Amino acid sequence: MKTQLKKGTLDMCVLAVLAQSDSYAYELVSTLSRTMEISEGTIYPLMRRLQNESWVSTYLVESASGPSRKYYALTEAGKRELELMRREWQEFVSEVGSVLSRLPAADKSGEQQA
């Protein structure tokens, strides 16, 4: 349903989680799932993109409970990008909010502006 809303924000969300601590794709999904919906089919292509942009680096860690985990770590460029995305996101939310705020529509008697 809200699929479209997520477009462009998931990168930022993943970077934000990685800003706290390194993680691997499978764990990222379960971490983010505590707050928002995200599925595995989404995360792997996404992580590849982040890596292509050099916003994350990777290293393998063996696991005793399954296959090796590919950990992702935020790079310096990734930190800068995260801050940029945050700014853009807040700006965008504010823009949308300002469009929405003109919808009170409750009462048009005292309206100003076109």
Add this chain to the structure above:
Amino acid sequence: MKTQLKKGTLDMCVLAVLAQSDSYAYELVSTLSRTMEISEGTIYPLMRRLQNESWVSTYLVESASGPSRKYYALTEAGKRELELMRREWQEFVSEVGSVLSRLPAADKSGEQQA
């Protein structure tokens, strides 16, 4: 740049503008352009979608300064949808905010999880 962020919000923005007063596509673009970026290639397919969903109805009005304008008016279903979208948007913004807010990375002392 922020193209992806707009996905799914433009419908809502258009409905919000129409909640104030009827308008036509060309005018909607210029109205919304005061606040956010949107282009004509976006608006026409979008308006068709809104119409297919029966969230707007249309009527033609001749213009002395060019071709006839196709005005769009919010339907009752459209008003309900707008409120729904608003709720979902606010919920989503809050979710993203809560993921972002954990990025201070300040302190991991109280962490649990595997």
Add this chain to the structure above:
DNA sequence: CTAGCTATCTTGCAATGCAAGATAGTTGGG
């Protein structure tokens, strides 16, 4: 008649989220 503004619409492309499924290692039950 050409240029430019209003106004409509279409085509084709890029980006991205996701369902579905393939592949593997590990563990526990029958």
Add this chain to the structure above:
DNA sequence: CCCAACTATCTTGCATTGCAAGATAGCTAG
């Protein structure tokens, strides 16, 4: 031993949507 279930990776193909570019058309001014 074998099978199910959980961890963990990744790929394929599809749907949605925003946008650049361009086509069409009415009107006005030079």
